Structures are given as structure tokens and as C-alpha cells.
Amino acid sequence: MSDPGSFVSDVRALLGERGFTSDPELMSPWLTDWRGRFAGAAIGIASPANTQEVSAFVALCDRHDVPIVPQGGNSGMSGGATPDTAGHSVLLSLRRMDAIRAFDSDAGQIVCEAGVILQNLHEVAEKEGLRFPLTLGGKGSATVGGLISTNAGGTQVLRHGTMRAQVLGIEAVLANGEIFNGLTALKKDNRGFDLKQLLIGSEGTLGIVTAANLRLLPATEERVVAWIGLKSIGDARRLLRKLQARLPDHLEGFEVVPAHCLSAVLDHLPAAKAPLEREHAWNALVECTGTSAEIDSVRERLEEQLASAMEDGLVNDAVFAANERQAEDFWTLRDSIAPAERALGPAVQHDISVPVEKMPQFVEAAIPAVEEAFPGTSGVAFGHLGDGNVHFHVLAEPGATRREWENGTGKEISRFVHDLVTEYEGSISAEHGIGQLKRDELGRLGDPVSLSLMRSIKGALDPKGLLNPGKLVPLAPGDAKP
Amino acid sequence: MSDPGSFVSDVRALLGERGFTSDPELMSPWLTDWRGRFAGAAIGIASPANTQEVSAFVALCDRHDVPIVPQGGNSGMSGGATPDTAGHSVLLSLRRMDAIRAFDSDAGQIVCEAGVILQNLHEVAEKEGLRFPLTLGGKGSATVGGLISTNAGGTQVLRHGTMRAQVLGIEAVLANGEIFNGLTALKKDNRGFDLKQLLIGSEGTLGIVTAANLRLLPATEERVVAWIGLKSIGDARRLLRKLQARLPDHLEGFEVVPAHCLSAVLDHLPAAKAPLEREHAWNALVECTGTSAEIDSVRERLEEQLASAMEDGLVNDAVFAANERQAEDFWTLRDSIAPAERALGPAVQHDISVPVEKMPQFVEAAIPAVEEAFPGTSGVAFGHLGDGNVHFHVLAEPGATRREWENGTGKEISRFVHDLVTEYEGSISAEHGIGQLKRDELGRLGDPVSLSLMRSIKGALDPKGLLNPGKLVPLAPGDAKP
Numbered sequence: 023m024s025d026p027g028s029f030v031s032d033v034r035a036l037l038g039e040r041g042f043t044s045d046p047e048l049m050s051p052w053l054t055d056w057r058g059r060f061a062g063a064a065i066g067i068a069s070p071a072n073t074q075e076v077s078a079f080v081a082l083c084d085r086h087d088v089p090i091v092p093q094g095g096n097s098g099m100s101g102g103a104t105p106d107t108a109g110h111s112v113l114l115s116l117r118r119m120d121a122i123r124a125f126d127s128d129a130g131q132i133v134c135e136a137g138v139i140l141q142n143l144h145e146v147a148e149k150e151g152l153r154f155p156l157t158l159g160g161k162g163s164a165t166v167g168g169l170i171s172t173n174a175g176g177t178q179v180l181r182h183g184t185m186r187a188q189v190l191g192i193e194a195v196l197a198n199g200e201i202f203n204g205l206t207a208l209k210k211d212n213r214g215f216d217l218k219q220l221l222i223g224s225e226g227t228l229g230i231v232t233a234a235n236l237r238l239l240p241a242t243e244e245r246v247v248a249w250i251g252l253k254s255i256g257d258a259r260r261l262l263r264k265l266q267a268r269l270p271d272h273l274e275g276f277e278v279v280p281a282h283c284l285s286a287v288l289d290h291l292p293a294a295k296a297p298l299e300r301e302h303a304w305n306a307l308v309e310c311t312g313t314s315a316e317i318d319s320v321r322e323r324l325e326e327q328l329a330s331a332m333e334d335g336l337v338n339d340a341v342f343a344a345n346e347r348q349a350e351d352f353w354t355l356r357d358s359i360a361p362a363e364r365a366l367g368p369a370v371q372h373d374i375s376v377p378v379e380k381m382p383q384f385v386e387a388a389i390p391a392v393e394e395a396f397p398g399t400s401g402v403a404f405g406h407l408g409d410g411n412v413h414f415h416v417l418a419e420p421g422a423t424r425r426e427w428e429n430g431t432g433k434e435i436s437r438f439v440h441d442l443v444t445e446y447e448g449s450i451s452a453e454h455g456i457g458q459l460k461r462d463e464l465g466r467l468g469d470p471v472s473l474s475l476m477r478s479i480k481g482a483l484d485p486k487g488l489l490n491p492g493k494l495v496p497l498a499p500g501d502a503k504p
Numbered sequence: 505m506s507d508p509g510s511f512v513s514d515v516r517a518l519l520g521e522r523g524f525t526s527d528p529e530l531m532s533p534w535l536t537d538w539r540g541r542f543a544g545a546a547i548g549i550a551s552p553a554n555t556q557e558v559s560a561f562v563a564l565c566d567r568h569d570v571p572i573v574p575q576g577g578n579s580g581m582s583g584g585a586t587p588d589t590a591g592h593s594v595l596l597s598l599r600r601m602d603a604i605r606a607f608d609s610d611a612g613q614i615v616c617e618a619g620v621i622l623q624n625l626h627e628v629a630e631k632e633g634l635r636f637p638l639t640l641g642g643k644g645s646a647t648v649g650g651l652i653s654t655n656a657g658g659t660q661v662l663r664h665g666t667m668r669a670q671v672l673g674i675e676a677v678l679a680n681g682e683i684f685n686g687l688t689a690l691k692k693d694n695r696g697f698d699l700k701q702l703l704i705g706s707e708g709t710l711g712i713v714t715a716a717n718l719r720l721l722p723a724t725e726e727r728v729v730a731w732i733g734l735k736s737i738g739d740a741r742r743l744l745r746k747l748q749a750r751l752p753d754h755l756e757g758f759e760v761v762p763a764h765c766l767s768a769v770l771d772h773l774p775a776a777k778a779p780l781e782r783e784h785a786w787n788a789l790v791e792c793t794g795t796s797a798e799i800d801s802v803r804e805r806l807e808e809q810l811a812s813a814m815e816d817g818l819v820n821d822a823v824f825a826a827n828e829r830q831a832e833d834f835w836t837l838r839d840s841i842a843p844a845e846r847a848l849g850p851a852v853q854h855d856i857s858v859p860v861e862k863m864p865q866f867v868e869a870a871i872p873a874v875e876e877a878f879p880g881t882s883g884v885a886f887g888h889l890g891d892g893n894v895h896f897h898v899l900a901e902p903g904a905t906r907r908e909w910e911n912g913t914g915k916e917i918s919r920f921v922h923d924l925v926t927e928y929e930g931s932i933s934a935e936h937g938i939g940q941l942k943r944d945e946l947g948r949l950g951d952p953v954s955l956s957l958m959r960s961i962k963g964a965l966d967p968k969g970l971l972n973p974g975k976l977v978p979l980a981p982g983d984a985k986p
Binding site: 223267268313495 | 608610611612613654655657661666668678682683684685686688689690691692693694695696697698699701702704705706710721722745748749750752753754795797798801805857858859860861888890891892893929930931932933934935936937938946950951953954956957958960961963964965976977
């Protein structure tokens with residue numbers, strides 16, 4: 023790096039008063055991730071107002087050899103937007119770029135700058151009778167740029183795909199400051215490598231996403247929600263396949279909840295009520311949607327499928343939400359599992375996926391394997407069965423101290439779980455990304471050919487390694503940090 | 505390149521009698537593309553039996569510095585699988601690798617080797633009540649590997665997307681002979697750059713696709729087909745939007761046909777009959793599909809939409825196919841446009857796309873512009889309105905000689921059309937790829953930042969430039985061929 027003072031004065035000259043700060047108090051909230059697991063230091067925070075400023079700023083960093091850590095809403099789960107502790111890098115906040123550049127409600131397309139917050143995007147779309155078909159817990163802070171850089175998931179992936187499926191076009195600033203303009207939405211375009219796809223999910227290590235053209239769908243008009251009792255997770259998967267075959271265009275959610283999780287939730291939420299009278303080893307929460315013209319036929323077909331599944335012994339019992347209020351109550355049970363489990367004591371959580379067809383087998387093998395290897399712990403698995411994405415929590419043995427356990431045995435358990443997932447050809451990061459949290463694990467367990475390809479591409483697009491160093495791309499064997 | 509004799513004897517030792525030939529007679533059909541526009545020469549044709557052999561063969565080529573031209577069914581449209589005339593390269597045929605490695609009809613997944621022919625894939629899927637939702641004219645020869653390398657399109661893109669959307673996983677051999685194994689289908693996987701997406705559509709310039717995991721859908725049970733008369737292509741687009749909003753999960757095809765094309769087809773096929781009594785400036789062929797449980801409601805909704813469109817003056821007239829036979833007849837009219845136009849005399853065809861919302865404007869501007877710039881010619885546009893993918897044909901002035909005109913004025917017209925498409929932010933290759941046919945045009949008109957990114961990636965993944973040289977990736981300014 024060249025003289026930091028000259029870099030800072032160049033940045034101030036470029037971005038002006040609103041565009042740069044090195045005030046420790048103003049910087050502090052953005053140097054720690056929201057869960058408080060990672061903390062770093064930086065020369066300052068740059069907040070450019072538009073793509074041209076991002077471009078000039080990145081070119082300046084390139085000239086001064088200053089590493090850049092891009093950040094959106096700072097609500098990531100893997101420390102991907104937190105700088106390291108050395109303090110040599112500069113934080114690049116995209117939050118100020120929150121304009122909606124174009125909105126074609128007829129074509130179902132919206133061009134958002136990187137700093138647009140997901141919830142605002144939802145609201146803008148809804149006003150025109152449309153919807154953006156991706157949502158997640160952090161929607162009040164997560165930005166379009168962050169969602170793209172991490173290829174975010176959420177609860178609608180079963181039918182609509184991850185963020186990758188929503189992106190029609192992208193604008194990004196490359197390591198040398200050049201602007202890649204791929205915003206135009208073309209349904210068919212075979213002019214070579216799909217650079218947009220390469221940038222999505224690259225966590226700011228190949229370029230800085232500055233804007234995107236996103237697809238919007240007609241608003242969902244009606245939904246049918248059912249709670250179903252089952253004997254096993256294998257039966258849940260068979261039911262899922264049946265519904266996918268008969269209601270392919272209407273099945274929007276299929277979540278599985280084991281008895282243990284449901285009872286933890288009922289203890290945690292005193293006002294909540296179990297949807298079914300008896301306890302079942304597994305529960306499925308199913309949601310189908312349709313236009314108001316379709317919904318009666320959708321409900322009928324779902325009823326038929328569940329009736330025939332009960333006759334076949336695949337389903338124990340089922341109940342439909344009688345109204346929107348009850349539908350919300352069913353979803354509240356599902357959404358309260360994480361806090362309810364946390365209230366039970368120290369635990370480690372895993373964001374993992376396996377091929378959908380192997381998920382029942384994985385869950386049935388992994389829980390006893392963990393409990394045997396770490397006596398006193400207990401494993402629970404729940405979540406998006408339709409995506410092969412299981413939330414796998416392991417609770418500490420009674421009496422364990424949270425911080426100590428989570429940093430000791432907890433880490434050992436995570437490595438054990440990641441080994442198992444790898445055996446099942448699964449992913450150690452289903453939706454939260456790699457960031458700094460899992461980079462070493464990716465290096466340990468990733469396919470060496472893939473890792474070497476990733477390093478080649480990183481080297482070609484960011485030869486000085488200034489874009490989000492220390493994140494995502496594992497070190498080559500024998501290389502020193504970062 | 506090292507001594508060709510020693511290379512050939514090494515390849516023979518590796519692949520055996522069935523795996524290599526340099527017999528000119530056996531080689532001849534594969535050294536010219538099927539349309540006879542490109543012809544080349546090669547040291548020989550290698551036909552490995554499995555991925556391990558491909559890997560060892562590519563490593564051997566790397567050691568001997570021998571360029572590789574991969575080939576599937578040799579039915580490409582852009583000369584991407586034809587070697588140059590120097591004769592220093594080796595043709596790598598994937599046709600022998602035609603095994604289906606795994607078929608999970610329950611999960612809707614099939615793992616095919618690169619040489620599996622599209623029509624065989626359709627038949628295997630149909631036997632299990634499933635379908636592979638991509639089809640095109642060359643299905644009797646096109647292979648899975650070729651379809652992936654060119655990101656093929658076809659007639660079902662409106663609803664199901666291009667080949668890219670069908671690929672769940674990929675296996676490929678890289679320039680150094682290493683095997684990239686990304687076959688496992690994970691619905692959610694955020695472990696870094698999406699290498700699969702980078703390989704799809706890269707025309708064999710970054711790696712050799714050896715196998716893929718493809719998605720299968722439940723077989724279509726029923727369809728409703730209608731032929732619609734309209735005043736303008738703008739009205740056709742408005743109708744398309746209306747149907748997309750009301751029948752989002754059922755609209756499978758929306759093709760537009762101008763009066764000129766329909767009357768050329770009726771002249772060309774004496775037994776054919778116009779679906780509507782009167783002539784309309786534009787026609788739309790619409791197809792909706794659904795399960796047998798859904799189809800009545802789909803038909804009713806389509807009838808309602810067309811009735812209200814007629815009331816609003818958006819649609820002149822419309823007729824539903826009374827049975828499967830009549831539905832086939834409607835599609836025959838659409839599929840006969842290309843041969844009917846060809847029978848009229850010399851012509852140049854363009855595989856182009858523009859943003860869907862700009863397509864009416866483009867068609868209305870481009871036809872008079874071409875006819876004015878090249879007096880005596882006449883332009884026609886038809887095709888996949890829903891994809892923004894227009895087949896734009898320009899017919900020669902009366903009396904022109906085919907070969908001479910196509911190589912002279914025809915080429916000038918193509919450059920003129922490509923300039924226009926670029927003004928509309930469209931693509932000079934919607935579905936046929938770049939190959940050797942359009943590489944110079946891509947170099948002339950492509951965004952310099954994108955081209956430079958492509959060259960960086962190509963350099964990183966294939967530093968010696970041995971994978972399909974002279975195809976797809978335009979030369980850097982000032983560089984010599986290839």
C-alpha cells in the first residue's frame with residue numbers, strides 16, 4: 023500500500039464530505055457483523071453516490087493497492103462484509119446507492135441500484151400488483167447487492183429459485199475500475215461466457231455489483247395452507263413428490279418439523295396451539311398458491327391428494343388453515359423453531375444441503391451419529407425439505423456453558439457434521455455463503471479441481487487480490503494468509 | 505506442436521482401434537458442418553469411450569501442444585465444431601459416450617453422457633411418464649454435450665428456459681486433463697463461483713463437457729392451441745402480456761407470423777389451409793398446456809381472455825384447434841415458414857434477440873430500414889415473440905444469384921442488421937452461438953469490457969489456447985489469428 027494519508031485525501035477529493043468517513047464512532051457499527059461474531063478495522067468507509075463514483079473509487083484503490091471490503095446491509099451470516107483486523111482495507115458501503123432506475127410493470131422488470139433494501143423492493147412491486155418472489159428474515163436490512171453477491175435463498179426457493187433465478191441483468195465494477203454493463207434483460211443471448219452468472223454468488227471477490235435488473239411476478243392472490251402429521255421424514259419426501267407431480271405450478275412451500283421442535287415451540291410460545299390433536303413424529307407445513315380463479319381447484323386437488331395419501335397410510339392426519347389468521351399461526355410455529363431451540367441452551371447450527379432424494383437418509387443417519395460421537399448432545403433437523411436444505415442444530419449436553427461450549431465442542435461438532443455432509447455429496451453452505459466463517463472448511467473439504475478453478479478465475483479477474491481479500495476463495499495449499 | 509507421428513501413436517496406444525482414426529474417408533463427413541458452410545482438416549478423430557479416456561487424451565494433447573476441436577452431433581449452426589483448414593488440430597468426438605448413467609424418475613433427474621442424442625433422451629423420459637422440456641429441429645442428431653456447450657434454445661424457452669435452465673449438474677474435462685466433477689444436483693449450494701454456469705454456453709473453449717445431470721418434468725398431459733388474427737405486432741405483444749398475467753403457469757408457446765409469411769407457406773404447401781377466413785397483418789400461434797385435471801379450466805380462461813381482447817379491439821379474430829390433428833396443422837404452418845421463404849429465392853437469415861418489450865418497435869423500424877438501404881430486398885420477421893427472439897430474414901431483389909448474392913450483398917445486410925440490433929441493446933446470437941461464424945462480428949460489436957473479461961477467463965482456464973481455438977472468444981485488438 024502507498025501512503026495512507028495520500029489515499030484518504032484522494033478519496034475525500036473524489037467522493038466529497040458525504041462520501042467518506044474515518045470517524046471511529048460513525049464507523050463502529052459497520053465494522054462488526056450483526057451477530058457480533060466478527061470484528062475488524064478499516065481506513066474508512068466510502069459511500070459513493072453512483073456507479074461512476076464506485077468506478078473511480080475502485081480505480082483509486084487499485085492505484086494505491088488498498089484492499090476493498092464491499093458491504094450492503096451488514097446482515098450477512100458468514101462475516102463476508104467484515105474487514106480483517108489489520109486496518110489496511112477500506113469499507114465500501116453501497117447503501118447510499120438506493121435508487122430505482124427503471125420500473126416496467128408491464129414487462130415485470132425493475133432496475134435497482136445495489137443499496138435498495140429488500141423490503142422497499144417488495145413494497146414498490148406490491149403497489150403495482152406485482153411481487154418480487156424472494157424473501158428472508160433480514161428483509162428490513164438486506165440489500166439487492168448483498169442478496170446477489172451471496173445468492174440468497176429464503177422460503178420461496180422451492181418454486182421460484184434462489185436470487186440467481188431472479189436476476190435478469192447486472193451492472194458491476196471490476197477490479198481495475200471498469201464498468202461491466204450487463205443490465206439489459208435478454209431472454210435469449212448466446213454471445214459467450216455468462217459473466218453475470220459468474221458474478222452472482224461471488225461475494226464481492228470478482229467485482230462490485232452496483233445495480234441489477236430483477237424479475238417481478240404477478241402478485242399471489244390466494245393461498246391454501248395445510249399442516250400434516252407423518253410417521254417419518256421418508257414419508258414426508260414421498261408426499262412432497264406426489265404433490266410436485268400433481269400441483270407442479272402451485273406448490274410454494276414444503277417445510278418439515280419434527281415432534282421435538284414443535285413441542286419446544288409450544289413451550290416457548292404459551293399462546294400457541296398444536297394444529298393437530300395427537301403428536302406425530304414428523305410434521306409438514308404445505309403452502310399452495312394460485313390466482314383467485316384457480317384457488318378453488320388448487321384446494322380441491324390438494325384435498326384429494328391428502329385424502330388418497332391418508333388411505334395409503336402415507337399421511338397420519340392433516341388440517342387446512344380455515345382462514346388467513348390460522349395460516350399465519352401455522353407459519354409462526356415454523357418460524358419460531360430457531361428462537362425456541364436457542365432458549366433450550368447452547369447449540370451449534372448448520373446451514374447445509376444434500377441432494378433432495380438423500381435428505382431423509384441423511385437426517386436419519388446424522389442425528390444418531392452426532393449424538394454417539396458427542397455424548398449428551400441432541401440433534402434436531404428441520405426446514406426446507408423441498409430444497410434439500412436442512413437446518414441441523416446440535417444442542418449441548420445439559421449444564422454446558424454457552425460461549426465455552428460453542429467455541430470448543432461446538433466447533434468439533436461442526437467439523438463432524440461437515441464431514442458427514444461431504445460424504446453425502448452435499449454442501450457445507452446451502453444459503454449463507456462462505457465469507458470468512460467457512461473459508462478454511464471449504465479449503466479442507468472442497469473438491470481440489472473446483473478450488474483450483476476458483477483460484478485461477480480470481481487471479482485472472484483480480485490479479486492484485488484487492489477485492490474482499492480473505493473471503494470465499496480458499497488459499498492454495500502452502501499459501502500464507504490472507 | 506511436437507512430432508505429429510509421436511502424438512498419433514500415443515493416442516492410438518491410449519484409445520485403441522475404436523478410439524482413433526485418421527482415415528480420410530471416415531473423417532470426411534465430420535470435417536464439414538452439416539450446412540456445408542465450413543470445411544476444415546484434422547490430424548484425426550479421437551472417440552474416447554469414457555471420461556477417464558477423455559481426461560488422459562486431453563492431457564496428452566496438452567503435452568504435445570495439439571489443439572482440440574470438440575464435436576457432438578455436428579449439427580451446429582455457427583461452425584463451432586469444425587476445425588480450421590491448417591490440419592494441426594485433432595477432432596474430439598463425444599458421440600461414443602452415449603450412456604445414461606443414472607435415471608431417478610422419482611426425483612426427475614437423469615445423468616447422461618455427452619453423446620446422448622436429444623431424441624433418445626426424449627424417448628427414455630417418455631417411457632417413465634416424464635419429459636425433457638427442450639426440443640429443436642436437429643433433435644435426431646444434437647447431443648447433450650453440444651446442447652450444453654451452445655446453451656441451445658428451441659420452441660419451449662418461453663416457459664421452460666434454454667438448456668442452461670435444464671442443467672442441474674455437469675462433469676467436464678479441463679484444459680490440463682483434470683476432471684471437474686459437478687454432477688450432483690443440489691437445489692441450494694453457495695460454495696463459491698458457479699463453475700457449471702461458466703461452462704454452459706462456452707462452446708468447448710473452457711472445458712469439454714463429458715456428462716450432465718438434467719431435470720425432467722412430468723409429461724404434458726393436454727394442450728390447447730389457438731390461432732389468432734391481429735392488426736399489429738404491438739397488439740401481439742399486449743396480448744402476450746395479458747396471457748402471461750392470467751395464465752402464468754400454462755402458457756407454453758407464443759409465436760408470431762406476419763401475413764406475408766403465412767401466404768408464402770400456403771403457396772408452398774398446397775394442401776394447407778388458412779386457419780382464419782380473412783387475412784390479418786399479424787397472426788399469433790398460442791399454446792397452453794396443463795394436466796388433464798386442469799385443462800378445462802385453462803381452456804376456459806384462454807377463451808375468456810381472447811373474448812375480452814376482441815371486445816377491446818386488441819384481437820381481430822381467433823380460432824381454437826378442435827382436436828390434436830388440427831393443433832398439429834397449426835404448428836405445421838409455423839414450422840414451414842423457413843422452407844417456404846427459402847423457396848422464394850436467395851435470402852440471409854439472422855438469429856437475433858432484443859429485449860422483449862422492444863421487439864415490436866425493432867421489427868417496425870428494421871424492415872423499412874433494410875429495404876431502404878438495400879433497394880429491391882424485402883424483410884420478414886417471425887418467431888418467438890415471448891423470448892424477444894426474432895427470425896429476421898431478408899430476401900434478395902428479384903433475379904439475384906444465390907451464392908453470389910449471399911456472399912456479397914447478403915453479408916453487408918447482416919452487418920447492417922447486427923448494427924441495428926446492437927443499437928436496440930440486443931444480441932447478435934440469440935440461440936445459435938458464435939462459433940467461427942460470428943466471432944469477428946462479436947469482436948466488432950461486443951462491449952469491450954465484456955470481451956476483455958472473456959479473454960481473461962479464457963487465458964486463466966486454457967493458458968495454451970488449445971481448447972477449440974478460433975471459436976467464440978474474439979481476438980484482442982491487434983492480435984493475429986487464430
